[in-house]
Every structure is written in C-alpha cells, then in structure tokens.
Amino acid sequence: MMDTLLDKCNKLGLKMTEQRKVIVKVLSDSTDHPDVESVHKRAAKIDKRIGIATVYRTIKLFEDNNLLEKHEFKGYSSRYETVRENHHHLIDVRSGKVSEFRNTLVDAMQKQVAKEMGYKLIDYRLELYAVPIENERTKK
Amino acid sequence: MMDTLLDKCNKLGLKMTEQRKVIVKVLSDSTDHPDVESVHKRAAKIDKRIGIATVYRTIKLFEDNNLLEKHEFKGYSSRYETVRENHHHLIDVRSGKVSEFRNTLVDAMQKQVAKEMGYKLIDYRLELYAVPIENERTKK
DNA sequence: GTACATGCAAAGGGTTTGCAAACGG
C-alpha cells in the first residue's frame, strides 16, 4: 500500500542508473532531513564514483516529480525528505536536529486566514525554532 | 513613543555616515519587504556612490542590532523589513507581493506545541503562499 | 542504437571579505 521511493521511481518510468539507485537508498534510509552534501557523502560510501552534480540533478528530478520535499530552514542549506503526510518541523537551534509534528487545526486556520485576505492557499510553511527545555538554563 | 529606525541607530550610537543615512531612509520608506538589490537601487537614486557591499554590511549591522528582520521566502533572495510588532506573511506567488497578518491564537498554540515536545520556543516562521482568489481560474 | 545520465570543471547567483583610501566623532 505504501510505495517506497524506489517504487515511485519505477512507476514514473525513471531510468534507474546505478547512481540513482544509490541515492534512492540513501534517501530512503535517512530520517534526518539531510542536505545535498550529506546525501553525497553517504552515497559516496556506497559507490565513490558518484559526483555531487549528479546528486544535485537527481534530487532536483525527484523534487520536480514530488518524490522529495525541500526545506530551507534558517541558517542551513537546503535539506530534503521523502514526501509523506503533511507535517511541520521543529528545529533544535543548537543541534540542527529536526523533529516533526502535525497540527490539523492550524492547517485549517491558515486556509481560512488566506481566504479572508482574498487568497487561495497554495502552500504554507510552519517552522518552530527552539531549544530543549532541559538545557535551557545553559543557554549562554 | 515609537522610535524611527534613525532614532534607534542614534540610541545605539552607530556612526551615521552619509551612506547609512541614505539606507535608513530607504528602509524607513519601504513597505514592501525589499531585497538587498532593491535597497541598493533605491539608495543609488539618492546617492549613486553607494556600493552594494555597503548595503550588505549595513543591513547586516542593522539585523545584528535587531533593527531589521530578515525573511527568506521560498524562491526569493533574502528580503528585509524594519522590526515591528510580531506578525506573519502571506506571499502572493504570482506577483511576489507580501501581505501581513497577525494570529495570536496560533502564536500561543506553537509555544504550546514546542513545550509538549520538550522544547522552549525561540522563534517561529509562519508563511502562507497563495494566489489571489479573483485570478484563480487563470492559474495556467 | 539512441536518447538520456554522468563526471568534470567552469560558470552562475547571492553574499562576504581584504585592502587601501575616505570619513565620522
């Protein structure tokens, strides 16, 4: 029922080169919203002949086909994750760790806000930047 | 009661060069969240000897002193506005026009969401990407 | 076989920085 990233590639009829298979594996195994450089490094561990330009091109291809979602968190270069259910992100500003959460009430509210302003909502971004409570007093 | 950007600079004791005065004027007169290039162009109309590096440096200075807020909307280079009350943005994805709105209920909810996840909220980003309703059917 | 994907290196945006000259307090 739940297609893997590789399944989705096949359904789209994408030509599956060795490099793409490796990148698909890396992305499927990642849960940490890696950036392009991280994907490249992880891919290079499997097959060191993969160029970073290929990683960029492949990621863009997947993004254009709605297989990957791009995030541009404050202070980071673009980070990616496989598309899944709608959710938002909390970024630990100390470690860069990303956690996910859902909030359907807020989702509905934003649609309404846009409507009241005379717009139809296409997309929206909700990101929380925070520090772990237990460490808060060591803040600086 | 409400300090202007220039007042704030003076209170901070910033050295007010001719260039900085011009940039302050441009920023104070802007309501459209300009990017660095736009600020530079507008500044150049007043005094054409202002270099873009100076604009970058001045904007960074103001940002570091909490006089300016930086936004990185999807698909745009960084855009700035003078700091004011807390508010969020709706970006017209066709024209790039930015509108503002407030939603204190959502603000409170996000603080709570972070808390439930074991974090203290430092900052958050809420951006709506939308198209005007009257134009919606001409979408493409 | 052929159109498409790759690696490399060069080019591209947007932004920063080193330097000598100019300037503000």
Next chain:
DNA sequence: CCGTTTGCAAACCCTTTGCATGTAC
C-alpha cells in the same frame, strides 16, 4: 586624529550547466 566605514574587486558558498563520455532500456 584614529579607528571605523567605504568602494572595488576578488573570493566565497552553494548550485547549475556545457560538454564529451558512458549507460539503461
């Protein structure tokens, strides 16, 4: 004055692209 700020151009980072070569289907 003297440390700060400036303009210029070079450097920077991340990303894209042109080209000759390699490869999936």
